[in-house]
Amino acid sequence: MILHVENPVVEVHDLTVSYDRKPVLWGVDLTLPAGSLVGVIGPNGAGKSTLIKAVMDLLSAGSGYVRIFGKPIEEVRNRISYVPQRESVDWDFPASVFDVVLMGRYGKLGLFSRPRKADKDAAMEALEKVNMQAFAKRQISQLSGGQQQRVFLARALAQNADIYFMDEPFAGVDIATETAIIELLRTMREQGKTVVVVHHDLQSAAEYFDWVVLLNMRLVASGPTEKVLTQELLEHTYGGRLTVLTKVGDLLRKQQFPAREKK
Amino acid sequence: MNQFLEFFSFADANVRYVTLGSVLLASSSAVVGCFTLLRKRALVGDAVAHAVLPGVCLAFILSGTKNPLILLLGAFVTGWFSLIVIDFITSRSRIKEDTAIGLVLSVFFGIGILLLTSIQHSGNASQSGLDKFLFGKAASLVGEDLITFSIVAVLLLVTTLVFYKELMLLCFDQAYAKTIGFPVRTLELLLTTLTVLAVVVGIQAVGVVLMAAMLITPAAAARFWTDKLKLMLVIAALIGAFSGVAGAFVSYTAPAMPTGPWIVLIVSMIAIASFSFAPKKGWFSRIARQRRNRRLILEENLLKLLYHLGEQKQDFFSPRSLPNLLERRNIPKDQARTGLDKLRRQGYVEKSKEGWRLTTQGQKRGRRVVRLHRLWELYLTQYLNLASDHVHEDAETIEHIITPDLEQKLMEELNYPQLDPHSAKIP
Amino acid sequence: MAMVGDAISHAVLPGIVIAFLVTGSRESVPMLIGAGTLGLLTTFLIEFFHRYARVQSDAAIGVTFTWLFAIGIILLSVFAGQVDLDQDCVLYGEIAYVPLDIWLTDSGYNFGPRTIWTLSVVALLITAFIFVGYKELFLTAFDPGYAAAIGLSTTAWYYALMGAVSLTTVASFESVGAILVVAFLVAPPATAYLLTDDFRQMLLLSVGLGILASVAGYYLAVWLDGSIAGAIATVTGLEFMLALFFSPSRGLLLRRKQVQPVQL
Numbered sequence: 039m040i041l042h043v044e045n046p047v048v049e050v051h052d053l054t055v056s057y058d059r060k061p062v063l064w065g066v067d068l069t070l071p072a073g074s075l076v077g078v079i080g081p082n083g084a085g086k087s088t089l090i091k092a093v094m095d096l097l098s099a100g101s102g103y104v105r106i107f108g109k110p111i112e113e114v115r116n117r118i119s120y121v122p123q124r125e126s127v128d129w130d131f132p133a134s135v136f137d138v139v140l141m142g143r144y145g146k147l148g149l150f151s152r153p154r155k156a157d158k159d160a161a162m163e164a165l166e167k168v169n170m171q172a173f174a175k176r177q178i179s180q181l182s183g184g185q186q187q188r189v190f191l192a193r194a195l196a197q198n199a200d201i202y203f204m205d206e207p208f209a210g211v212d213i214a215t216e217t218a219i220i221e222l223l224r225t226m227r228e229q230g231k232t233v234v235v236v237h238h239d240l241q242s243a244a245e246y247f248d249w250v251v252l253l254n255m256r257l258v259a260s261g262p263t264e265k266v267l268t269q270e271l272l273e274h275t276y277g278g279r280l281t282v283l284t285k286v287g288d289l290l291r292k293q294q295f296p297a298r299e300k301k
Numbered sequence: 302m303n304q305f306l307e308f309f310s311f312a313d314a315n316v317r318y319v320t321l322g323s324v325l326l327a328s329s330s331a332v333v334g335c336f337t338l339l340r341k342r343a344l345v346g347d348a349v350a351h352a353v354l355p356g357v358c359l360a361f362i363l364s365g366t367k368n369p370l371i372l373l374l375g376a377f378v379t380g381w382f383s384l385i386v387i388d389f390i391t392s393r394s395r396i397k398e399d400t401a402i403g404l405v406l407s408v409f410f411g412i413g414i415l416l417l418t419s420i421q422h423s424g425n426a427s428q429s430g431l432d433k434f435l436f437g438k439a440a441s442l443v444g445e446d447l448i449t450f451s452i453v454a455v456l457l458l459v460t461t462l463v464f465y466k467e468l469m470l471l472c473f474d475q476a477y478a479k480t481i482g483f484p485v486r487t488l489e490l491l492l493t494t495l496t497v498l499a500v501v502v503g504i505q506a507v508g509v510v511l512m513a514a515m516l517i518t519p520a521a522a523a524r525f526w527t528d529k530l531k532l533m534l535v536i537a538a539l540i541g542a543f544s545g546v547a548g549a550f551v552s553y554t555a556p557a558m559p560t561g562p563w564i565v566l567i568v569s570m571i572a573i574a575s576f577s578f579a580p581k582k583g584w585f586s587r588i589a590r591q592r593r594n595r596r597l598i599l600e601e602n603l604l605k606l607l608y609h610l611g612e613q614k615q616d617f618f619s620p621r622s623l624p625n626l627l628e629r630r631n632i633p634k635d636q637a638r639t640g641l642d643k644l645r646r647q648g649y650v651e652k653s654k655e656g657w658r659l660t661t662q663g664q665k666r667g668r669r670v671v672r673l674h675r676l677w678e679l680y681l682t683q684y685l686n687l688a689s690d691h692v693h694e695d696a697e698t699i700e701h702i703i704t705p706d707l708e709q710k711l712m713e714e715l716n717y718p719q720l721d722p723h724s725a726k727i728p
Numbered sequence: 729m730a731m732v733g734d735a736i737s738h739a740v741l742p743g744i745v746i747a748f749l750v751t752g753s754r755e756s757v758p759m760l761i762g763a764g765t766l767g768l769l770t771t772f773l774i775e776f777f778h779r780y781a782r783v784q785s786d787a788a789i790g791v792t793f794t795w796l797f798a799i800g801i802i803l804l805s806v807f808a809g810q811v812d813l814d815q816d817c818v819l820y821g822e823i824a825y826v827p828l829d830i831w832l833t834d835s836g837y838n839f840g841p842r843t844i845w846t847l848s849v850v851a852l853l854i855t856a857f858i859f860v861g862y863k864e865l866f867l868t869a870f871d872p873g874y875a876a877a878i879g880l881s882t883t884a885w886y887y888a889l890m891g892a893v894s895l896t897t898v899a900s901f902e903s904v905g906a907i908l909v910v911a912f913l914v915a916p917p918a919t920a921y922l923l924t925d926d927f928r929q930m931l932l933l934s935v936g937l938g939i940l941a942s943v944a945g946y947y948l949a950v951w952l953d954g955s956i957a958g959a960i961a962t963v964t965g966l967e968f969m970l971a972l973f974f975s976p977s978r979g980l981l982l983r984r985k986q987v988q989p990v991q992l
Contacts, residue, residue, distance in 0.1 A: 040686060052691050063685045065695055093807050101694065112879075120877035129870045130395045132927045141867050145878035148858060177925030197878070256685035280684060282710055289702050294590045296698060343786040344731055351907065392970055397758055399786075400918050403730035404968060407911035411961020414908070419954035510738060510907070511801075521787040559805050562798040569795035576781035584781045715735030 039271055043071040045108075046068045047201055048093065048231045053102035055085070055092045060291040062088050063101065064283070070249065076228050076234045077247035077263075080081070083274050084254040086236045090203045096122060100296075106201065116145055118197035121190050121208050127206060131177055134188050136174040137163055140198030153262065163218035175247035184215030191219060201232045210235060220246055255280060304554050314444075316553060322450050323545030323564060324504050327515055329454040330499040331541030332461055332534050334447075334516035335523065337496055339472040339530075343517045344402050345384060349500045350512035351406040352383030354413025357434050358420060369449065371499055376419040376434070384408050398474055410509070437508035437561040446505070453502045457495055460627035461534070468492060469530055506559030515541070522572035526622040544568035596699050599632070599640045604649060608667030609658045610728075618665045622656035649672045668728045674700040675721035675728075676711050682722045683715065689722040730914045731786070732774065735793035735892065737897040737909045743801030749807055760846075760898055767894020770796060773886060797906075815871040828979065840843065843903060850899040857892055858931070865889065866927060906955035915964035922971040922978055937967055 048071035053066040063085040070076055078086045082208045091097045093104050095111045106114050109177050119142070142164065143157040153161075155235075167189040173181070178189065187207055194202055223233050237243055241251060243263070250266040252258040252275045259266045259275070289295070307671060337343055353376035360375025361367070361548045378602045383405050390401040417435075454574045461468065470478045471488045485561060496516070540689035548564030578582050606626050611617030641657055649663035659667060677699045681692040703711070712718075721727055730971030740763035747762030770792055777788040858865070868875045868885045876882055897909050904912065920933035952959070973981045 054695070064685055065681065065691055067688060067691065092875075096873065096878050115877075115879040118877065120874055122871060122873040122877075125871055130928045131870050132921060132925050133866070133870060134926060138867070138870070138926065141863075141871070141874070144863050144880075147863065152863070179925055193874075203877075248814055256687070259685060266449070282680065282707060282714060283684070285707055285710075286699060286702065289704070289707075290698075293702060294587050295594050295702050296591075300579060323802055338784070338787055341784060341786060343784075343790050347790065349736075352754060390972065394922060394978065396918055396921070399731075400730040403734050403914040404912055404965070406734070406920055407907055407909075407967030408915060408961055408968070410907050411911050411965065412957045414958030415949065415952060415954040416958075416960050417955075419952045422953040429857055485870060510797050513790050514798070517787050517790035518794065521791055523785055524787075531962060557805055562805075565798035566802060568799065569791060572791055573795075576777060580881070598755055633744040 039260060039266060040067065040257060040260040041265070042067075043068045046070055047072045047270050048109060048234070049108070050093060051102050053089075053092060053104065054100040054243045054250045055088050055292070057088075057298070058102045058291055059294060060287040062091070062255065063253075065201050066257045067250065068100070068257060068260055069253070070232065070234065070251075070260075071140075072232055072247045073227060074232060075223055075247050076232070076244050076249045076251060078234060078251045078253060079237055079240065079243055080258075081277075082238075084275075086238075086253055088101040089251075090120075090205060090234060092119065092235060094203060109294065110158035117167045117200040119194040119197040119202045119205040121194045121202065124183065124186055125208065126205075127209060129181070129186060131178065133178050134174070135165070135178060136161060136183070138178060138189050139192045139196050142193040147199060151244065157195055159199065161192075161196045164192040166193055167222060180253065182212075184211040187211050187215060187219070191198075195222075199231075202226070202234065204233065204235045206236050206238065208235075208239065208242075240267075240272070255283060270286070289299055305550075306551050308550050316549070318444060318447050319560065320546055320549040321552075322447050322550050323506060323560065324542045325447075325450045325454040325545075325566060327519070327541035327545035328514040328538040329457040329541075330512075331519035331537040332501045333457055333492075333495045333499045334518075334520040335530070335534050335537050336461070336468050336492055337515060338520040338524070339690070340492070342606055342725070344513070344519075346407040346408075346496055346500060346516035347378045348387060348402045349497050350385055350412075350509050352409035353377075353380045353501055353504060354434060354509065355379050355409055355416055356413075358413055358416035361417065361420065363439065363523070369445070372434075373449070376501045377497055379409065380501055381493065384493050393517045395616045404630065432578055434504055435509055435561075436503065437511070438508050443513075449554050450502060453498055457478060457499055460491070461714070462637075464488070464491065465531075472520065475575035507564060511561055511565045512566060518565070518568045518572045522575040523574040525582045540568060544571065572653055594701075596640075596643075598698075599636060600644055601666070601701050602630065602632065603640050603644060603659070604659070604663055604667035605674070607650065607657065608664065608671050611659065611667075612671075618658055620653050620656040620658040625656065625686070661694075670700050670726050673703050673708065675725060676708070676715065676718070678721050678723070679718055679727075680711055692722065730910075731789050732771065732890065733893050733897075733913045734910045734939070735774065735789045735866050736767045736894050737901075737906050737913070738794035739799055739800075739892060740764075740766045740898050740901065741906060742766060742803055743769075744898065745800055745803040749803075760850075760895065764891065764894045766796065767897065768887065768891055770894075777969075790796050791826035791935040792904070805827030820847040847899050847903075850895055854896060856893055857888070861885070861888065906962070908957045908961045915961070915968050916941065919964070919968045920969045922968075924976045925977075938962070941967060 048068070050066050050068040054061050055063040066089065069149050078089060080086050088097065092099050095104070095218055104111060106118065132243040139161040140153055140157065143153055143160060147153065147157070162171065162174065168191050170185065170188050170192060173185065178186065181189065191207065194241065207219055226233055235247070247263050250260070250263045251260045252266060253272055254275045259271045330523055334346065337346055355376035357372050357375065358378030359379070360372050364371045373703055377407040387401045390396050391398045391642065448539050467483060467488050470483065471485065475485060496605050499516065503515050507515060519537040519540040522540055523533045526536050527533050544564050544567040547567045548560050549565045552558045552560040575583065578586070580586050598716065605628060606701070607621060609629065610621055625639065627634065641650060647667060648660060650657050650659055674696045678692040681687045681695055718727060743766030744759050747758040758953050771976050773792045774788045775794065777783040778785050783791070788965070823876045830920035864880055864885055868880060870881050872882045893913070896913070900909050900912065916932065916934035916937040919937050920930045924933055941963040945963045945985035946956055948963060949956040973979050
C-alpha cells in the first residue's frame with residue numbers, strides 16, 4: 039500500500055540509511071503530495087527521525103537520492119525548515135525566546151549582515167502566531183515543555199519556508215499546546231505549505247493528518263490517512279519482528295560491509 | 302648494546318630504583334585508570350593531578366618540613382577535595398562536568414602556583430623538594446621513595462582485586478548496582494580514593510601535566526586489544542610497565558633526557574599503534590576487512606557471472622572468454638583478471654585457450670551466490686514491500702554476507718520458494 | 729567543550745618550541761603560527777581518534793594532549809641550549825617579565841613591551857571574529873541540528889572557534905603558561921553563566937569578571953609575593969565560588985523564588 043503522487047514536493051528514491059554501516063532504513067521509495075499534513079508513524083527505533091534527517095541531508099544516505107520541489111536539497115535549503123526534537127538542545131543555554139526565534143532568519147541573512155528591522159518584525163509575528171509574544175524577553179530556561187515547543191515552532195515559522203519537517207513536536211506538551219499547534223499546522227496547510235511531522239500517537243494521528251507514512255525499518259505504507267490507517271497495515275508496522283533483517287544488519291556492521299557495492 | 306646490557310644488569314642501584322619505581326607507578330596507575338576510563342571519567346585524573354599542588358604547598362607551609370609523608374598527605378587531601386568539588390558543582394548547578402573539571406583543575410593549580418612562588422620568594426631554602434611535584438623527578442628516585450611506591454602500588458592492586466566485581470558493576474551499570482543493594486556511594490568514594498592515591502604518588506615521577514597520561518593512555522590502549530575487563534587490566538598494567546622500563550632506559554642512555562615525558566611519549570606511541578593496528582578494533586584492521594570484503598565481492602561476482610552464462614546456455618562447464626564475461630557486467634579488465642587468477646588458485650575456475658570455465662566446486666559456489674541473491678530479492682519484496690525493480694541493488698551486497706544459518710531462516714520465512722520476484726528459478 | 733580548550737593549551741607547546749627553533753627568536757608571529765597549527769592539529773587529532781579509531785571522547789582528549797605535551801617537553805630538553813624557554817615558564821608563565829621585553833625598532837624608537845602589542849592584536853582579532861560570526865557561533869552552539877538544516881557548516885565553525893581558542897592560548901602562553909590559560913578560558917564564562925541567562929550579557933560579564941580578576945589578582949600577588957598568573961587564577965576561582973553560592977537568581981544559598989513558568 040504505497041501510493042505515489044504526480045508532481046510530489048518530496049521524492050525519496052530507494053533511500054537506504056545506515057549508522058555505522060548497519061542499515062536502519064532499507065530502500066525507502068516515497069512521494070509526498072504538496073499542501074498536505076503528513077504524519078510519519080511507527081514504533082520506537084523504526085527510523086522515523088532518521089528518515090526526515092536523511093531527507094534533509096543531515097545524515098548521509100548509503101544509497102538513493104532525495105528531491106525536494108524536484109531539485110537536490112542544496113538548491114532549495116532556504117525553502118525548507120526544520121523543528122528538531124525538543125530534547126536535542128540544552129534549554130539552559132543563555133538565550134531569550136526572541137533570540138531563538140530570530141535564528142529562523144539567519145539562513146536568509148548570510149555571514150556578515152545582522153538582523154534588520156524586517157527580520158525582527160517577522161520574528162515577532164511568528165511569536166504572535168504561537169501566542170507567545172508576551173514571552174519574547176523571557177529566558178528560555180524558564181519555559182515549560184509546551185512553551186519550549188512553541189518557541190521552536192515560531193522559529194520555523196519565522197523562516198517562512200514552503201516545507202516543514204518536525205521531529206515529535208507533540209512529545210511531552212500539554213493539551214492546550216497540542217491543540218494550538220495542530221490549529222497552526224492546519225492554517226499552514228491552508229496557505230499551501232507542506233508539513234511533515236514525526237508522530238508516535240496512533241489515536242490522534244487519524245484526526246491530525248491527511249497523509250500518513252507508516253515506517254518500521256522499511257516503508258510499510260504511504261497514502262491518504264483513511265486508506266493507510268487500517269488494522270492490517272498497522273499490524274504490519276507494529277507486529278512481526280524482522281529477525282532476518284536485523285541479523286543481516288548486524289552482520290554488515292560486524293564485517294564492515296558496504297550496504298551497497300561501489301560502482 | 303653495551304649500554305643495553307649495563308642497564309638490564311641493574312647493577313647500578315640508581316638504575317634499579319628508577320626502573321622499579323617507574324614500573325610500579327606506571328602499572329598501578331594503569332590498573333586504576335582502566336576503571337576511571339570505563340566510567341567515562343578519564344579526565345578527572347587530570348584534575349586531581351593539578352589539584353595536589355596546593356596541598357603540597359599548604360602542607361609545607363603549615364608543617365615547615367619537607368617530610369615526604371606530610372607532603373603526600375597534603376597532596377592527598379586537596380586531590381580528594383578537588384573531586385568532591387567537581388561533583389558538587391556538577392550536581393548542584395547547571396555547570397556541565399567538563400567545564401567543572403577544567404575550572405577546578407586550573408583554579409586549584411593557580412592557587413598552588415601562587416603558594417609555591419610565594420614560598421620560593423620568601424627565600425625558604427628548603428623548598429627545593431616541592432617543585433618535583435610539578436615536573437616529576439623519576440630520574441632521581443631513591444630507595445626511600447621506592448618503599449612508599451611499593452606500598453601504594455601493592456595497596457592499589459590488592460584493593461582492585463578484592464573489590465573487582467563491585468568496581469566492575471559500578472562502571473558498567475550504576476543504577477543496577479544500586480538496586481541490588483550495593484553501597485554505590487561508598488564504592489564511588491573507594492574509586493575516587495584509589496585514583497587520588499595513584500595520582501599523588503605517580504606525580505612525583507612524571508609531573509602534573511603528564512600524570513593524566515599514566516591513568517588514561519594505557520587503559521585506552523588496552524581497551525583496543527580485548528573485550529574482557531580482567532584481560533584489559535593485565536594488558537594495561539603490562540603496557541604501563543613496559544613504558545616505565547623503556548622511559549628509564551632512554552634517560553639512562555641520554556642523561557639529559559627527562560624520564561617522565563619519555564614514559565608518556567612511549568606509552569602514547571603504544572596507544573596510537575593500538576588504535577591503528579589492534580586486531581578487530583584497530584583502524585587498519587577495519588580498513589583491511591573492508592578490502593577483504595571488496596575482494597570477496599569481486600570473486601563471487603565473477604563466479605556468479607560464469608554461473609549466469611551457464612544457466613543461460615544450459616551448459617555450466619564450457620569455457621567463456623573474458624570479453625564475453627565482461628560484456629554482461631562492467632568490471633574493470635585488470636581487476637577481473639586478478640580475481641579470476643585468484644579463483645583459479647583456489648580451484649574454483651580453470652583456464653584454457655578458449656577462456657575460463659567453472660569447476661564443479663566453482664559451479665556450486667556460484668550457484669549459492671545466485672540463490673542467495675534471488676532469495677534476498679524475494680525477501681525484500683515480500684517483507685519490505687520494495688518494488689521488484691529496486692531489490693536487485695540491495696541483493697547485490699547481501700548475497701555475499703548471508704551465513705548458512707541465515708539462509709536456513711530465510712528459507713523458512715519465505716516458505717521454501719521456487720521462483721524469485723522476476724520469476725527466475727531459485728537454484 | 730571546556731576540556732578541548734585545556735587540551736589545546738597544553739598541546740601548543742611543541743608548536744612553540746619548533747617555531748622557536750626554526751626562527752631562533754621569540755618573534756611573536758612565527759610562534760603564533762606554530763602554536764595555531766598545533767592547536768588545530770590537536771582538535772583534528774581528537775576528532776580523528778574519536779571518529780575513525782572509535783576511542784571514547786574523553787580518552788581521546790587525554791591521550792592527545794599529554795602526548796603532544798610530552799613531545800614538547802622532550803624537544804625542550806633536547807634543545808635546551810638553544811631555546812630560551814624553561815619548564816616553569818611553560819607551566820605558569822611569568823607575567824611580571826612582560827615590561828622587560830621591549831620592542832625597539834632599528835632606529836631605536838621604543839614601542840613599549842612587545843607582549844602588550846601581541847596581546848592587543850590578538851584581542852582585536854578575537855573581537856572582530858566574535859563580531860562577524862556572532863549569529864553563527866550562537867546558533868551552532870545552541871542547536872547544531874537546526875544550523876545544519878539551514879545550511880551552516882557546523883564543522884567549519886567548530887574549527888574556527890578552536891582556531892580562536894588556540895590563538896588566545898598562545899598569545900597568553902608566555903605571560904601565564906599553559907595551565908592557567910585554562911582558568912582564564914573557563915572560569916569567567918562559567919561564573920557569568922551562573923549570573924545571567926542572556927548570551928550577550930554573559931559575554932560582557934565574563935570580560936568584566938576577567939578584568940576584575942586580573943586587577944585583584946595583581947594586588948594579591950604583590951601582597952603574597954607570588955606568581956601573578958597564579959593569583960589571577962585564584963581570584964577567578966573565588967569569583968566562581970561566590971557566584972555559585974550567592975548568585976541572585978541561581979545561588980545555592982540565596983536562591984530567590986524561581987520564576988515559575990506561566991501556564992497558558
